[in-house]
Amino acid sequence: MIKKQLYLFLIITTLSVIQSFSQEEVTIKVADTLKSKSYEFNPLSPAKAAFYSAVLPGMGQAYNKKYWKIPIVYGALGTGVYFYVWNNDNYVKYQEAYKLRINGKPDDFDGLNGNPYLSEDTLISAQERFKSDRDLSLLITIGMYVLQIVEASVNAHLLQHNVDNNLSFRPKLIKNNVTNKSVFVGSINYNF
Template sequence: MAHPRLRYLVAALAALLLWLPATAQLPRGPRTLVRAGLMDKPDTLKAERDSLRAMQLYALFDSLSREDYLADSMALRSLRTDDIVTLDSIARARFLLGYTAADTAKRHVFKKGWFMSDSMGISKVCWLSTVIPGYGQIYNKQYWKLPILYGTVGTGLALFIHENKTFKPLKREYDAYTNTSLSRTPELDALQARMIRSNTRRQLYLGITLASYIYFIGDAAVCYSTNEVSSVKKATTLACIFPGAGQIYNKSYWKVPFVVGGFASMIYCIDWNNRGYQRFKKAYALLADYEAHPDKYPDGPTDEFKGRYSADFIRNLRNNYRRNRDLCIIISGALYILQIIDAHVDAHLKDYDISDDLSMNLEPLVDYTYVPTLQGNRPVFGFNMSLKF
């Protein structure tokens, strides 16, 4: 027969375990894998129905704010007594004490449908900003940036359209003159100089317009804070918007000159080869027409080289310039994809844990589970196995 004091000690320990709060579980780090083995028997069909009811109750409580709970809303008045019992101590403590003003602000601040929704991701915001200038600033509620955006883009576009109206007549006059003869004359030189100056101003205004437009798309991505976005996602998005922006976001500044310099070199090579292609294309057209209809040119060939080179030689030069231009375009596309991959991988490596802390920990676990047959909670004993890597 057991000693009376021993019976009292066992009863006291059992009462302590029954009232032990579920929050007594050991904390788990963000980089810890947990495998819990609970020594419990399978539930009956009634337990499964009660479990389904518990899931519905969790969804109800998650849809309510703490103020609604404390105000004894109609939704809560409709609950049965056993429904409240079904929610274990963890859920009740999480609901009563876990909701703060900051948590409530993060949960569904606004919901206005497909076009303006709080569930919209950063990629969709950037795509809509591309189609609708200023959408990202409106979505991020930074309305003060809209006058700057529309001012710079609108002014640059207006100046470009105005200068383009000046450039077009000069270009038509130059083409009409060079389509019949490429002989250098003072009139042709003066016309070409005016056309080059007008084209330079036109390209400058277009560059300002595009730079402002792309900048505000990137600004929408940088200032996006509606939902949690990983640094990898944001760096990749910025790299897609503008080459080098992902490297700047990752603070890999030493890579920016290589990316920007590579793109600047490719743009220069594309323009250089395209001008050479257009030059020899026109010369070949004039020389081929002279060889096909010599009677139309009593003064001889009118191409730039005055017949010093054969049509086959000029055609080969034309094809070489075109081939080099197309190759530079392909290289530019490859460089664009490469800098996106670099920004994506670099962002991943920024958060890569290179610590040597590799450990395994096995600890006891005491938890509570609701048992329908007993109409209450009972302790369940098991273990926690944590792996850190």
Template sequence: MQRYILIIFLLTGFAFSAFAQNPVSPTNPASPLKKSKADSLQEKKDSLKSKPFVPKIGGIKIYHPDSTHSPSKAWHRSVFVPGWGQVYNHQYWKVPVIYTGLTLLVVMYRFNQSAYTEDLAIAKYRERGTSPNPGDKYYALYQAYTGYNDQSINDAVRGYARYRDLSVLLFAAAWGIQTIDAYIDAKFKHSYSMDTDFSVKVVPTLINQQVNVQSFSGAFIPGLKVTFTLR
């Protein structure tokens, strides 16, 4: 009898202990699985995926390769006629720049050659100790140079000769530069994608000479300025 009472007592205690425990359930307010309102809002915010920022790109001109554009044809044309290769490359704005620079160099050559010839004639008169007769070609110039000594006239002759030769070299260099420019532009169009971050600019300019090489022609001489821009 006592054994049965003990068994009933143990079963009753076990039942009470089972009811005393909180079941793990979302519907139970005390359950650890019960989500609060703040947790739900946080999960909702975290679930929203932010879109990556992509800047809008506009106004950039892209040059795509053109296999039909011939670099050989471009530089061959510029070799024979300055600016013809630039026209072939549709770089029309470069044509007046090229001809302006070449024209200035021709003017520079003719001026220095004329001055060199005149001063050389006066220097030869001084060297021989004679003078031109009235009515001769260099008579007026000889009279105008009476205030200059022989050394000054000889320096002027050498200066004009130097600038004359320099103008020839610059003319040849300008011709070569415009040929190379035509080839490079054509090569980019033929083989590469090139945007407006790269450009080549050729403009006429004045070069300031050093004091020890200046002469009657002035302190500045014309030249060409080539600018490569990479932004």
């Protein structure tokens, strides 16, 4: 019983002594060690970038200072326009040949003068195929146009967030030594 009282006395004495040492007022000044960049946010920036891209494709990307994306935008839209024009020209070519064939006049596919021979059914199916491809090219081109508008808006929105090397996501493919199979893992790192 005396040992318990002695231990209790020592614990209480130690705790009260620790409290009694704080009689001086100590002020601690903490300096900010993290350097934060001050960003000026423009809440209308995404809308402005989308508007610029809608007026002239690639202009929203230039507004976001992502100049390397402009050739990609024009390459995508140009490819869509090229395939639309090519499919439309072939559609018109086969349509005119079919109309001439129905009227009994010579056409580009009648088999005369070294021209290849195509039947009326082949001319009809070629028209349908080129018309379908033309319409698909138009839809893809419109989709690319809308996509570049959305990309400019999203990019302008994301430019307002502080993204630096202190926060990173690194996916890796590692080999599991036990099962001898590859495993896909990801790590999120935050450095102070």
